Amino acid sequence: MNDIRVHRQTFYTRLAKRGRALPPTDMFSKVLLHAIVRRVLFATYTVAGVGLACRLTMVVLALTGLPQPWPSCTDRRLPPAAPQQLSAQQLPAQQPAPHPPRDEEPISQFLVVLAVSSPASEERRRVLRDTWFRSCSQDLDAKCYFVVGMGGLDEEDTRRLLEERDLHHDMLLLPDLVDTPANLTLKVLKAFVWADNKALAQYVMKCNDDSFVRLTQIMNEIKEGDTAPSAASIYWGFFDGHSPVEAVSKWWDTDWVLCDYYLPYAHGGGFVLGSRLLRYITRNQDDLLLYYKDDVAVGTWLAPLKNVRRVHDPRFDTESVSRGCHNSYLVTHQKSADEMVAMWQRLRWGSNQPCPEGQETRHRLSYNYDWTSPPSRCCRRRDPSVP
Structure with missing residues (x-):
């Protein structure tokens, strides 16, 4: 805010040295002139700030590279667990x-x-x-x-x-x-x-x-x-x-x-x-x-x-x-x-x-199995010719 006031006073001083008349003294003209000056100065500072931020961003990217994307769900794996020594009772449960x-x-x-x-x-x-x-x-x-x-x-x-x-x-x-x-x-x-x-x-x-x-x-x-x-x-x-x-x-x-x-x-x-x-x-x-x-x-x-x-x-x-x-x-x-x-x-x-x-x-x-008889008479060992 102090910088704006300093620039505004400098602006009026330059006008006076060039022999130009100062702005009208009525209240409306002063308010309008002040508003225009503040808008011009604000836009100037904004453009300068954006330009500086862009240059800083380019420097950072050049030094560190582009950011890595967040891994997909299939890539979010836990680190492999250390192998365990299983007892004999535990071995069957661990086998397919x-x-x-x-x-x-x-x-x-x-x-x-x-x-x-x-x-x-x-x-x-x-x-x-x-x-x-x-x-x-x-x-x-x-x-x-x-x-x-x-x-x-x-x-x-x-x-x-x-x-x-x-x-x-x-x-x-x-x-x-x-x-x-x-x-x-x-x-x-x-x-x-x-x-x-x-x-x-x-x-x-x-x-x-x-x-x-x-x-x-x-x-x-x-x-x-x-x-x-x-x-x-x-x-x-x-x-x-x-x-x-x-x-x-x-x-x-x-x-x-x-x-x-x-x-x-x-x-x-x-x-x-x-x-x-x-x-x-x-x-x-x-x-x-x-x-x-x-x-x-x-x-x-x-x-x-x-x-x-x-x-x-x-x-x-x-x-x-x-x-x-x-x-x-x-x-x-x-x-x-x-x-x-x-x-x-x-x-x-x-x-x-x-x-x-x-x-x-x-x-x-x-x-020879007799499928026509009840099971109680199916399987009689009588014929020596049957191998």
Whole structure:
């Protein structure tokens, strides 16, 4: 304000020196003249201030650069947390489930073989890899996997299984499942769900790591044999319709209340399911009762379905006790490592007789399932000609 008054006085003084008359002395003229002078001086100072501010801004930008934009929502990440040391009890909760093999992307598989194994059965898995599992690597239509639960394992056992999976690419690991007999049915169910959703299997074969499977013959019969019609609904194995409920044994199932005998089911040493049945199990997994015996559970789950093609095949030696050795067997259960190696070597040498020296042995009779009779008369072991 003082500067304005000084400039105004200077303006009047210059006018007086030039001999010009001073502005009119009436009140209106003085007010108007003062207003004009103040507006001119204010505009002058404003323009000078803006120019100075612009020059200062350009200097700052030249020294520091343009400001960075605020990061988007996807870029506002917290810094990575430091790795934690987990106890054995915490490990299962930190693992994804299931833990699939890493060797390929999910593609449609014609046949997926699921061999149930346990964390400690590394030697059995080695024997299978050296024998009939080789058929999987030779046949692009089939993929073979060991199904193993990892829940509750210590850090060393977990690391060992992961290394085995990464080395052989044939293990389906279930990190959230404790591998015990009580969880066997849940284990098989999870494997079925994976085979349907991830492997997109047209057929799935469940067996154990002590089963010997002639996979090439299984594949040929699925594609061309008597089992080919209605293949999507096939349930193929060795059936039992007159198996009593074991009330006093490790297999005692307190959830079974349907009958004093189990419903017809294919023994768990090896059986084949078509894609329609596999998809039914997958879609209804949350509503299925997990009976203690996995093979009984599968037979019970599929019992009410229509158009299930149950194929009883005596060439499936898949009961809990082997019936012996027959050269026509497609699946043989309860075989030792030495027996598997001997059978595989005979097949590799071109023989079609896997039994030792080609000699067949029989421990007990077999049977053809009589689907026209009640279950109490379905499975009579009378005919010695049945393998």
